[in-house]
Each structure stands twice: as structure tokens, then as C-alpha cells.
Amino acid sequence: MQISELETPALLIDLDIFERNLKRAADYTRQHGLRLRPHTKTHKVPEVGRRQIESGAVGLTVAKVGEAEVMLRSGTPDLLVAYPVIGASKLRRLAEVARQTRVTVALDSEEAARSLSTAAVEQGVGFGVLAEMDVGLGRVGVTPGPDVVALAKFLQSLPGLSFEGITFYPGHIKKAGEDGASDEARLSQTVRGVLDLLRHDGIVPNIVSGGSTPSLFDCHTVDGLTEIRPGTYVYNDVNTVVSGACTFDDCAVSILVTVVSTARPNQMIIDGGSKTFSSDRLVGSTALSFGRLVEAPGAVFCNMNEEHGYVNLEKAERRFAVGDRVRMIPNHVCAAVNLHENVYGVRNGTVEVTWQVEGRGKLQ
Ligand SMILES: Cc1ncc(COP(=O)(O)O)c(C=O)c1O
Structure with a gap:
């Protein structure tokens, strides 16, 4: 046609540009030893998720359980739910997802952790967990510092959960390159401080997950980061242009x-x-x-x-x-x-x- x-x-996707965007992010992360776990909330299409994995992503990110159920169809080797999952019936659905692929959940409260652990034990599945900290957006996440260590220890103590590391979303950083450099430097300092505190208590995270589209090509400047979750980069938009990314x-x-x-x-x-x-x-x-x-x-x-x-x-x-x-x-x-x-x-x-x-x- x-x-x-x-x-x-009709919403059009220019496939040449889309493929170039996938490749550019995959090349960048490969070059800097970062793992790419794109947030699929931008496209919400399993086939696009499949292409992201094919081009170098290690897994996919979602916000909601319903998105996780849909993204299973991409054949992803794992899913990060970058959103606290609250409520017994949602947890039952998430356990069903966890029977089909590895699931990790980001959370910032003992309540969310306890109910996830209960669901894991009752349903006979395991979940990875990441302790979420707030690095400046003021949305979810505990304050960087001793609260992250306390949450990490609590997560380590719960049955059915495997503590994988820490996560944050730098959504307060709206500018790329030079204009965002001082924010990135502050972020790097925050992450380094938390990693030092964790190490002092004998905790070495496997995963330090961050990233966004405005900060996509500056992520290598953040000390200790192991993986990133850009979402918008796949298609981009006027906001991304304004950010300079x-x-x-x-x-x-x-x-x-x-x-x-x-x-x-x-x-x-x-x-x-x-x-x-x-x-x-x-x-x-x-x-x-x-x-x-x-x-x-x-x-x-x-x-x-x-x-x-x-x-x-x-x-x-x-x-x-x-x-x-x-x-x-x-x-x-x-x-x-x-x-x-x-x-x-x-x-x-x-x-x-x-x-x-x-x-x-x-x-x-
Ligand atoms: C937790 C989380 N991670 C990653 C992203 C992806 O950010 P971006 O759309 O800037 O790529 C978002 C976006 O809202 C998010 O909320």
C-alpha cells in the first residue's frame, strides 16, 4: 500500500530512521560497556521490542503488568517492571508472567517488597528486585544514602526475591551534552556515593540501572552505571530535539x-x-x-x-x-x-x- x-x-514510522535509532543506541551502549534495556512504553509493540533485542538490547522494560503481558510476545529473555506493583491480583498476574520469562521489579517500599515476596512464595516463582532511589525527579525512590542500604538489606532478607541492585530515573535531566553536563556530574557523584555506602556493608549490586532519552549519549559519564533504559529514542519527538539529544x-x-x-x-x-x-x-x-x-x-x-x-x-x-x-x-x-x-x-x-x-x- x-x-x-x-x-x-495515521501515525507513521519512518523505518530507515527507526532502524538507525536502534543501531545508534546499541552501538553506543556496546562501545561503553553498558547494557541496553529499552523502555517499551514508547512503542507498545511486541515486534518493535523484538527488533530492539535483535539489534543488541539485553531485555526490555515496562511500566505496567498489562504491558509486561503484551511484551512477552516479543520473546524477550527478561522484563524489568520499572514501577512498583501494588495489589494482590496484579501480583498474581505478574507471577504468571514470571513463569514465562525472568521478571525484575523496581520498588521503593517495604510494603511493595513484602507483598511481592508473598506472591513469589505463594505462586512458586522468583522475582529479581531493584531498590529504587530518587536522584532528582522527586517522584518515586528513597533518598540516596543510608535509606538505599536499608532497603537493599531488607530486599536481601525476603524469600522469593533476589536482590539485583539499584535503579533510578534521571527524568529531571532535560538537556543533552554540554547543557546537561553539570546535572550528569551531580548524578554521577550521587550514584558513586551510594555504591560506596553499599560496598561498605558488603553489598555489590549486579545491576545499576538508569538512563533516559535526553541523557542517552551522556550515560557513560555516570560512574558505576551498568545498564540504561531509554524509551523515546526509538522514534524521538519534538521534546527530544529540544533536549539536544x-x-x-x-x-x-x-x-x-x-x-x-x-x-x-x-x-x-x-x-x-x-x-x-x-x-x-x-x-x-x-x-x-x-x-x-x-x-x-x-x-x-x-x-x-x-x-x-x-x-x-x-x-x-x-x-x-x-x-x-x-x-x-x-x-x-x-x-x-x-x-x-x-x-x-x-x-x-x-x-x-x-x-x-x-x-x-x-x-x-
Ligand atoms: C522509570 C523510567 N525509565 C525509563 C524511562 C524512559 O525515559 P525516556 O522516555 O526519556 O527515554 C522512563 C520514562 O518515563 C521511566 O519512567
Whole structure:
């Protein structure tokens, strides 16, 4: 099928760029002796997970049990659930996943650890566990320092669990390269301090797991890191470009939309709004801009209703007519992908593959 035959809105993945993104991350981690365990929340497609493993990832990461169930279909040798799993029925489902592949869970509380241990014993399975620390985002994780040692010791004491190491998410680091260097240096110091404390108590983690897309190519500067979990890097988006971790040439994703109205001067309406793109603004910006118009980057995607996108054309390089089809790169690809049933892998004007987004809406 040709791209021109697709109905809109349609989320396109440029396969040449996607494959280059996979290779670049795999080459980087190999070069620096880091293990790559990509977060699959960005794509939610088992086949994409399979390709990540084929290109050098050692396993995959998910946030939710439902995503873990879906990602089993990728054939991954293991899964990291980078989210505390709370609740008996979810733990039973996770035990079922653990019968099919090795499962490691990141957590930051004795409650989460105790219930995971109980589920492991009752269900006759084993779980790996990572002690999560908060390195600056202020979301989950104990404070770096003695609290990490205490959590690690507690994890070591519980039946059914094998303590594998520590984890953190440096989501507070929004800039790559030079601009993020001082944050990376502070992070490195924090990690080193915690590793020293753990070693003092005779604890040597097998896994020190971190990483994100903005920090992807700076991860080798973090002392003691053994593996990274970038997610967005697989497709990239406007936020990644703004972070400095990639250029627009590295954005594999764009959403094909149709111009449905030009009734107002200097404006066009496209057939995708918040149910197509999500309403996510640019990270760290108050600008009203929901994506980048590939055909005229001077245009401003300035407003949305659920099914209408408002594009201001005052500064656009060209004009458009009703029926024209244009491509918009979303601000935040992970949130956009979760809204689509299928994504279309394209090359040279042709739809080469259709991937069902099997993990979309798997929030439980
Ligand atoms: C725990 C965790 N690890 C890894 C990632 C991947 O980060 P990024 O999307 O910047 O690649 C995320 C993203 O939300 C996350 O929450």
C-alpha cells in the first residue's frame, strides 16, 4: 500500500530512521560497556521490542503488568517492571508472567517488597528486585544514602526475591551534552556515593540501572552505571530535539493528517486534535505549540479540540488547501502512540508494515 492510500490521521514510522535509532543506541551502549534495556512504553509493540533485542538490547522494560503481558510476545529473555506493583491480583498476574520469562521489579517500599515476596512464595516463582532511589525527579525512590542500604538489606532478607541492585530515573535531566553536563556530574557523584555506602556493608549490586532519552549519549559519564533504559529514542519527538539529544532528521515519527478547513484567514484545521496527538506541551516551555509541521516548520500548531487541530499559518512557508495531507511531528511520541490502534512503518512512500499497538491502554 502507498502512504497516499492511508486514511488519516495515521501515525507513521519512518523505518530507515527507526532502524538507525536502534543501531545508534546499541552501538553506543556496546562501545561503553553498558547494557541496553529499552523502555517499551514508547512503542507498545511486541515486534518493535523484538527488533530492539535483535539489534543488541539485553531485555526490555515496562511500566505496567498489562504491558509486561503484551511484551512477552516479543520473546524477550527478561522484563524489568520499572514501577512498583501494588495489589494482590496484579501480583498474581505478574507471577504468571514470571513463569514465562525472568521478571525484575523496581520498588521503593517495604510494603511493595513484602507483598511481592508473598506472591513469589505463594505462586512458586522468583522475582529479581531493584531498590529504587530518587536522584532528582522527586517522584518515586528513597533518598540516596543510608535509606538505599536499608532497603537493599531488607530486599536481601525476603524469600522469593533476589536482590539485583539499584535503579533510578534521571527524568529531571532535560538537556543533552554540554547543557546537561553539570546535572550528569551531580548524578554521577550521587550514584558513586551510594555504591560506596553499599560496598561498605558488603553489598555489590549486579545491576545499576538508569538512563533516559535526553541523557542517552551522556550515560557513560555516570560512574558505576551498568545498564540504561531509554524509551523515546526509538522514534524521538519534538521534546527530544529540544533536549539536544537528536535532530529533526532523527525523528522517525510523524502523524499524517488532512487539512479539513481553511475557512479562516491564516489558519487551517487538521483532522487530529488531542485524541490524536495528546495535549502534551513542550517540556519546560509555556509555548502553545503541539507539534512541528514538516512541510512548513514556520506554522504554529497552536490549539486543539479533541478532533480538530488549529494551525496558525501567519509565519508558514506556504499555504495549504482543503484535502492536502501534511505530516506533524508530535511533542511527546509516547502519549501519542498510546492513542492509536495501529502505527504504519513506511519507506520510500510505501507502507511496509502495520504494527498493532498491542500495549495501548494497558494501564493496569
Ligand atoms: C522509570 C523510567 N525509565 C525509563 C524511562 C524512559 O525515559 P525516556 O522516555 O526519556 O527515554 C522512563 C520514562 O518515563 C521511566 O519512567
